[in-house]
Amino acid sequence: xxxxxxxASLRPPEMTIAxxxxxxxxxxxxxxxxxxxVGVPGSGKSVLGRIIAExxxxxxxxxxxxxxxxxxxxxxxxxxxxxxxxxxHRQLASALAAGRRxxxxxxxxxxxxxxxxxxxxxxxxxxxxxxxxxxxxTVIRDRLAARAQGRDPDDRSDADLAVYLRMRRSAEPIAHxxxxxNTCVSxxxxxxxxxxxxxxxxxxxx
Numbered sequence: 275x276x277x278x279x280x281x282a283s284l285r286p287p288e289m290t291i292a293x294x295x296x297x298x299x300x301x302x303x304x305x306x307x308x309x310x311x312v313g314v315p316g317s318g319k320s321v322l323g324r325i326i327a328e329x330x331x332x333x334x335x336x337x338x339x340x341x342x343x344x345x346x347x348x349x350x351x352x353x354x355x356x357x358x359x360x361x362x363h364r365q366l367a368s369a370l371a372a373g374r375r376x377x378x379x380x381x382x383x384x385x386x387x388x389x390x391x392x393x394x395x396x397x398x399x400x401x402x403x404x405x406x407x408x409x410x411x412t413v414i415r416d417r418l419a420a421r422a423q424g425r426d427p428d429d430r431s432d433a434d435l436a437v438y439l440r441m442r443r444s445a446e447p448i449a450h451x452x453x454x455x456n457t458c459v460s461x462x463x464x465x466x467x468x469x470x471x472x473x474x475x476x477x478x479x480x
Contacts, residue, residue: 313407318457404452
């Protein structure tokens, strides 16, 4: 795919969960799986995660939703983050024990946090698919500005521009094989890849 002339030119409409998903993409075979979403605030990972979950009949475990329930006015401190992730990891374990597919929606920017998810999946014989969401800087800033105005009723995150700038500095390379998803274009190619990987992926190995 040719590179855009500049970041500002990459401004197609946002994806929405209302976008129709063709029936052939819904998975009817394959075992349990954990879809590990990775991305900074504003990258579009949560919208993409919801679309993937609908397509593969997965439950969504979203750290932003859990944080909102536990901390109505979050501060994103290390202690707060540990509490939120502990709750989400318990939810993940329960979902996998029930044989469900799971979309784990969090920034997951550091390898140690991703490794916990890999090991949880391995313990249940589930496949792991890592989806790294990205968007140009200008698009991310526009999305965060829209978040501040409350334009998306499904947006559970309170992460603003300051949180984004802090978090992006902590991002670590993804050692696991992963799918890179441009959230400024149609999600259909990503859905097709996820479907193929779930149907043929072996359990993750540590």
